[in-house]
Amino acid sequence: MTEMFSNRMAGIPRSFIREILKTAQETDIISFAGGLPDSNLFPADELVIATNKAFETSGRNIFQYAASEGCEQLRSYLADFCRNRKGVAVKKENILITNGSQQALDLLGKVFLNEGDDVVIEEPGYLGVIQALSMYMPEFHPVPVSNERMDADRLKILINKRHPKLLYVNPNFQNPSGITYSDNNRKEIAGLINSKETFLIEDDPYGELRFRGNDKLSFKKLLPERTVLLGSFSKSIVPGFRLGWMAAPEEVVEKLVIAKQASDLHTSHFTQKIIYQYLKNNDMDKHIQKITKVYAQKCQKMIECIKKYFPMSVSYTIPEGGMFIWVQLPVSLKAIELFEEAYKNNLIFIPGDPFYLKRKYINTFRLNFTCVTEDEIETGIRKIGKAINNLINFEKEDRDERSFNFNGSVQFGDR
Template sequence: MNNIFSDRISDVPKSFIREILKIAVNPDIISFAGGLPNKKLFPVSELQEVTNYVFESSGQEALQYSNTEGFLPLRKIIAERYKEKKGIKILPKNILITNGSQQGLDLLGKIFLNKGDEVILEEPGYLGAIQAFSVYRPFFKTVKLLDSGLNISEFSKVLSSSRPKFIYTVPNFQNPSGISYSDSNRKKISNLIRERELFLIEDDPYGDLRYTGQDKVSFKKLIPEQTILLGSFSKIVAPSFRIGWVVASDQIMDKLIIAKQASDLHTNYISQRILYQYLIDKDIEQHIKKIKDKYNSQRKVMLNSIEKYFPAEVTTTTPEGGMFLWVTLPEEISAMDLFNIAIEKKVAFVPGGPFYINKDDINTLRLNFSCVDEENIEIGIKRLSSAIKMAMN
């Protein structure tokens, strides 16, 4: 029966993270594997209050079909936040509300990619993007990430030897590495792209979650005509709403709307109405500050615990924000082998392999610090350190 399925689905990898989460549900396991926001920080009572208001004031309308582009007042708020926080002028008509930013990736793949088209990805890269684009059977070209961003020499060589449709980036607190591109790195990337017929996708789900350092310039300011923005409320309000968005030019937006109509007509309308009511009635910036204070505390505990317990041969990134940090083991240590030892010691993480294209036996791994309390972070890092020492012996 295997030949009944399409060729394209055979090329799409399973979400290894989702498979790991099945193992990590054991309550005895301290899991650094998920990329989940901390559920204790969800604004439950505020959302319940505004939900009641939406049903009482406009329930019949809010339960009806809606337009594909998304609730206009919500798109206006997103545009206003770009102007206030990043100094970028965006018109609401250039914003499409999507079913999470993951759907944005799928729609972009749908409108841009034919089989065999080239796409540039960061290495390591976001697993969700690898999955979404793989459906369209492109040829992935990867560029290594350094502490300051893309390896410019590698990027230049890839551009010289190929004709990619777009490059996909997570320049702020990248998933999985936690690194952020420096302003200098962004300018060099922009200068190289400006010379070519090439789009840059700037995916920014973590941009509001900065704990230290200064905000960096958006590619949308550097190369506005060639930048497509992706955003999400999943990390700063609630992921179950599945409210994300794409910012694109008129020409691209026309194609995205057609693709979305073919996919699901429109994003969950009642969620859009509830989220909009929350944003106008409540103080989102105060809520974001609460999240940032908590995650920063958890980040510090993880970094301090790593310094305290990990062998000196193990290195990590030091993220200025977001939800992840990246661990590099000695070259001879397989992160997958380490994972099996770690599970025995009741601690979980994501081995680095799924974040690479066609590479196995990787010596890197991702840790999430947003979803475990401070006390258990130290316990979990101590367990992981014990597993690493076993793997090294």
């Protein structure tokens, strides 16, 4: 059978992250691994009410097949959202409803990529984009992200040399590093691709989860005709519905709709109608405030615990929003070894390796703070701290030789 599978499947492993997540579900473990929202913050009662309202207003129509583009009312709502909240000039016709942002990436792969086409991604970056686009067998070119920016010099060289078809960015509270591109960096990047045949994917699932500071410029505003903006209800309202959306130029939407029809005809009309009723009858600003307040507290708690329990030789990012903190160990340590050590103590996180295209035995790792309690944060970070110290002691013979090397890929914490 094996020889029958397509070339694209060769060497693509099951998602390491999702495998770890399965472990988290099965056993009594503290997990900083997932990118899961806090289920206590799902507006459960409001969604039950919205469901009944949707049954009431849509009648039997709610159960029937529907348009590939998505529910008209929801598309209009999202076009308004883009205009009012992001200053992006899009209409209903620019919006396509997807099964979460992950499907948006798959559809973009279908519509844009031929085998061997060049695609620029972030490093460290979101594994899901590699998984989705790998199906169309492009050549990936990673560009480092660090502090408040993507490395524009490296990007410029790549653009001039490879003329990449796609550039993928996750500029707000990036997964996995938690960093946010500055406005200047965004303008710089937009300037670099403005005159080129490159299409930009602006993936923004966390954008609404800002704890502090001001919203940054959307690439969709800087480069409206060359950008597709991806949004999701998974982080702000409910992931289990699998609802996301894309805002793209109309001629791109036209192709995306064909790809959507081929992929699964359309996204569930039922869940679209429910989310529309939810959005219509609830104060989203208030809901977002509620979430960000809790996440900001948890983030703060985690940073305090890191300061308390991690050795001084460890650095970390301080995100302005989102769900992740990125931690960097001394160069001689491997996050995968730390993972093994922590796992023995019923504690998991994601070692940095899967966020890099080829590099292995990385000394960085990702911590999620949204899906754990403050008590779990205290216990968990303490355990990781202990495990780090164990690893350092184990290697103490060569300790004097160890030097800092931050890879230029993270923003440092204030210590």
